[in-house]
Amino acid sequence: MICRVPGLHLVATGSPRGDWLAGSNGEIQGARHSLHERMRHDHLITSKQFSRADIETILDYAAEIGDDPSAVADRHAGTLLGLLFFEPSTRTKMSFETAMKRLGGDVVDMGSIESSSVKKGETLADTVRVIEGYADALVLRHPKEGSATMASEFVDVPLVNAGDGAGQHPTQTMLDLYTIRENAGLDDLTIGIMGDLKYGRTVHSLAYALTNFDAHQHFISPESLQLPREVVYDLHQQDAPGIREHDSLEEILPSLDVLYVTRIQRERFPDENEYQKVAGEYQIDADTLEAASDDLTIMHPLPRVDEIAPEIDETEHAAYFEQAHNGVPVRMALLDLLLSDDKAIGGEGDE
Numbered sequence: 001m002i003c004r005v006p007g008l009h010l011v012a013t014g015s016p017r018g019d020w021l022a023g024s025n026g027e028i029q030g031a032r033h034s035l036h037e038r039m040r041h042d043h044l045i046t047s048k049q050f051s052r053a054d055i056e057t058i059l060d061y062a063a064e065i066g067d068d069p070s071a072v073a074d075r076h077a078g079t080l081l082g083l084l085f086f087e088p089s090t091r092t093k094m095s096f097e098t099a100m101k102r103l104g105g106d107v108v109d110m111g112s113i114e115s116s117s118v119k120k121g122e123t124l125a126d127t128v129r130v131i132e133g134y135a136d137a138l139v140l141r142h143p144k145e146g147s148a149t150m151a152s153e154f155v156d157v158p159l160v161n162a163g164d165g166a167g168q169h170p171t172q173t174m175l176d177l178y179t180i181r182e183n184a185g186l187d188d189l190t191i192g193i194m195g196d197l198k199y200g201r202t203v204h205s206l207a208y209a210l211t212n213f214d215a216h217q218h219f220i221s222p223e224s225l226q227l228p229r230e231v232v233y234d235l236h237q238q239d240a241p242g243i244r245e246h247d248s249l250e251e252i253l254p255s256l257d258v259l260y261v262t263r264i265q266r267e268r269f270p271d272e273n274e275y276q277k278v279a280g281e282y283q284i285d286a287d288t289l290e291a292a293s294d295d296l297t298i299m300h301p302l303p304r305v306d307e308i309a310p311e312i313d314e315t316e317h318a319a320y321f322e323q324a325h326n327g328v329p330v331r332m333a334l335l336d337l338l339l340s341d342d343k344a345i346g347g348e349g350d351e
C-alpha cells in the first residue's frame with residue numbers, strides 16, 4: 001500500500017490552542033514533537049506507517065489523556081470530523097465521535113448508505129471530495145480493500161482509514177497495542193491470534209505492528225482462513241522473531257500471554273456455504289481455559305458472535321470491554337497528532 005509523503009498536504013484545519021499537557025521530560029516532548037511533525041495534516045492508512053518509537057509515543061500520549069482528559073477538553077474547539085461509514089460500525093464510529101467531542105470538536109456524519117447520495121450511484125471519490133469541504137478531517141470505513149488509499153488521493157484534509165475491507169484498521173491496532181501494553185506488556189510477548197485471519201483486517205494491522213516488538217505471534221485458524229500469504233511474507237520481511245501457524249489452540253494455549261480472538265467475517269465470504277463450513281469452529285469457554293495460564297489476557301476487537309462464551313466476561317482474563325473503552329483516549333491522541341497546528345505539540349512554542 002502506498003502512503004503519501006508526510007507533510008505534502010498542508011491545510012489550515014482550525015487553530016487549537018498552543019498550550020499542551022507538559023510531558024514529563026524533554027525526551028518525551030521531543031519524540032512527540034517529531035511524530036507530530038510527520039503526522040500533522042497527513043493521512044493515516046496503515047499500521048505500516050508507524051515505527052516502534054512512534055507507537056510508544058502514541059500510547060504514552062493516550063495514557064496521559066486517559067489520566068486527565070480535562071487537560072485537552074477544548075483543544076479542538078471548532079474542529080469538525082467527517083464520518084463516512086459505508087459499512088456497519090458501533091465502536092469505531094462512536095469512539096471517533098466521542099474522541100472528537102472530548103477534544104472540544106464535533107462531527108458531521110454521512111449517515112447510512114441508504115439515506116446518502118451513494119444510493120444514487122455517487123462514486124467514493126466524489127463523496128470524499130464533497131465532504132472535505134465540510135470537515136477538517138475524514139474517517140472512512142469501506143468494504144473495499146485499498147479504498148482508503150484511493151480516497152486519500154482525492155482529498156487534502158487528513159483521511160483516517162477506519163477499516164478498508166479485509167485490508168487494514170490501524171486505529172484499532174493502536175488501541176489493541178495499548179490494551180496489550182496495559183495487561184501483559186509489549187516486551188517478550190507471546191500472543192495467539194485466532195479466528196478469521198484471512199479476512200480480519202484488525203489481525204492484518206496488528207500482526208504487522210507487532211513486528212516492531214519482541215513478540216512471538218501464533219496464528220490459529222482453520223486452513224481455509226489462514227493469513228493471506230502476502231501478509232505472512234510481509235511479516236517475515238520484518239524479521240519478526242517468531243511467526244507460527246496452527247490449526248488448533250490446544251498445543252499453544254498454555255504458553256500464551258494474550259489470546260486475541262476474532263469474529264469469522266461472514267460478510268466477506270463470496271459463498272455462504274464456505275462460511276457455514278467454518279462457523280463456530282473455535283469457541284472459548286471456561287473448559288478451554290483450564291489449560292491456560294492464570295495471567296492470560298483475552299482480547300477481541302468486537303463484535304463477538306459466539307467465539308467467547310459470556311461466562312468468560314466476569315473472569316480476570318477478559319479485557320475486551322476495557323479494549324473497546326481504550327478506543328477513546330487512543331483516538332483522542334491520534335486526532336490531536338493529526339489535527340494540531342505546528343509547534344502545538346511538544347514544540348519550542350509550548351508554554
Ligand code: NCD
Nearest residue numbers: 091092163202263301302303
Ligand atoms: C472489527 C472491524 O470492523 O474490523 N470491529 C471493530 O472495528 N472493532 C472487527 C469485526 O468486525 O469483526
